[in-house]
Amino acid sequence: MILAEKLTSMAYWSHFVSIALFALGLLGFLTRRNALIVLMSLELMLNAVNLLLVQISMRTGTSEGIVLVVFVITVAAAEVAVGLGIILNLYRMKKTVDLGSFRNLSG
């Protein structure tokens, strides 16, 4: 595809939105040190993938992608439930949710 054609096609921009969302999530995951925001960034990344799946599924007229998204949503819910439980426990230990202060947990 030539560039001009690309820039007017909605499919291209849909990919762009999904990937930009993923990149934002990854950026938050890498740079923020607040455990809660790191968890939120993970959610953003999962949602970026969902967005791409839905979009491809709708474009090709199949339903498998949507079923997959349903499973992803369940796993995301589980991840949040466990993740926040862990964060609550960490907060009880150190009275902070800054990830830098939990270095001594490794090894």
Added chain:
Amino acid sequence: MKEAVFTFFSLFTLLTAAGVILSRNIIYSAFNLVLCFFGLASLYLLWGATFLSMIQILIYAGAIVVLFVFVVMLLNFEKPTEQKTRFSIIVLSSAGVWTLALILLRVLSKSLGEIPSLETPAKASVRTISKLLFSQYLWPFEVLTVFLLALIVGIFVLARPEKEETP
């Protein structure tokens, strides 16, 4: 018309997503997260995935973020306790992430550009999805329930309330 609506909701989603990772105050991050999920649900609705759009609001915006807000309220940090990330880390990771994004965009638009998109996108009706979920994907689905059950038990071990806490 469709393009305008699409542009609006995409921008909305991306801006609120940026708000999630940039906010200093956690409660604003949570608030932006709700708006972001709302924008995503609107995009799903725009493409005709009505069922998923509603599930997105019901579970993500209505339950998952409520949990986040609950935790923020329970912990109640007066001020952000987070230390600043080192500047070099921010520069390096942004460079890495945006390079990755560009590569992904190229790969995706090359491989997915080939997929012929339907003239009028088939409306994946709720009934089709439900039928698929409860015939072909029945067993994965039941396994998921076992998984959720294990989670319920696990959560109690994780978040056992302590006796000496203030009410």
Added chain:
Amino acid sequence: METLLPLAILLVVTLLLCAGILIVTQVLGPKNPVPSRFEAYECGIKPESGSHVPFKSSFYLIAVLFLLFDVEAAFFLPWALVYKDSLAEGPALLWALLVYLGLMAVGLVYILQKKILRLN
């Protein structure tokens, strides 16, 4: 698109209504700042500390249980949609339901016997 647009219009109308309420109160309401008017209300006593004190984590447990059961209940909905049609093809979906509900009931019984909902 056809489903999104009416909803978007309604959202815009609602936002306009909200903006109207905000502006009208700002314009019509009198401005008479008395210092005590801006203090947190604690029955007339001066607040001792900020309101942001940690809470019991039982509230977190309720929210988590809600999340997990909400996910399970949300998947009941597509099941209920196809159940009536599937009756002609035998009881396959009925068995699916019973397995599913059995697992959910085990979880519920586990919660109830832990007596976690007694907040006091």
Added chain:
Amino acid sequence: MTLIDFIIAALKAIVILVAVIQVVPVMIYVERKVAALIQDRPGPNRVGPFGLLQPVADALKFLLKEDPIPHYTNRLLYTLAPFLSLIPACLVIAALPIADKAVLFGREITIQIADLDVSLIYVLAIGSLGVYGILFGGWASNNKFSLIGSLRSASQMVSYELPLGLAAVGAVMVFGTFSLREMVIQQEGTLLGILPNWGVFYQPIGFLIFLVASFAETNRLPFDLPESEAELVAGFHTEYGSMKFATFFMAEYMNLATMSGLMTVIYFGGWHLPWVSDAKLLEILGSQNLLCIIQVATYIFKVSVFMFLYVLIRWTLPRFRFDQLLTLSWGSLIPIGLINIVVSAVLMYVLGGK
């Protein structure tokens, strides 16, 4: 979608929204009058004949009050919170099918803002967003009463969403559709020749669960823990005054109207008159628009019966304790909801479909 469709959609949205907002003044009046009746006193009787202009006076009073933002609050969230509970309350009404259709300027106009194929889930989903107004309002107020009130209220709303969903599952099983419109259409005619063909006769237990859960969802007595004025001053809206306070109440009354509307649609035949089919009525009246007016009137009548029930119960029952409230939801309503689903499923299987 042409411009004319766009205009029609916009007009429908505005007209229906404005009509539903009218519930608020009416309910203020009815609530005060009924309270007075039950407590054996005259009630509002100074403004206008029979005190009928009392809601106007109330509204003016709210508008003309000073609107201070207390110090140490989070200004942005404090201002936004009332609207966060009003917006979902306004959005939910989009899914309610008020009447079948009218014919105007040679066009068929359905009396429903958005005819979604998943309108039942839409109502549940958008309804669950109402919790944010309470959470953020309590958090931003920087007041201990508000914070405790909002946490309690949020736990309550969250706990009672599940029974609501389970009751809805029962209804979906019987009707085999998510669309509220389809549900209403299926409820036409009679059951066994004598009863109207209403959902309540297929799902009596489901209806009861729905009724109880809807009281809790709208924070009405006997479930008004968040505002229990004897314990928590005024719950999550302790720090709110002027129109911001009134906005919370608008949202509450609109939620009341939606819940009543939803029960009417799912369990009581929506716009259908009992025992009379639409086709027959159309034959007698001879005009689709007249039929539409009758349908709207029927719908409004059914909704107001429910609203009256809400008011009556508010002034007759005492309040629950918080742990009783949670046990009622998790220990009774949810198990009964699950059993209701199993029993309905088995019955449907034995009877071979409806």
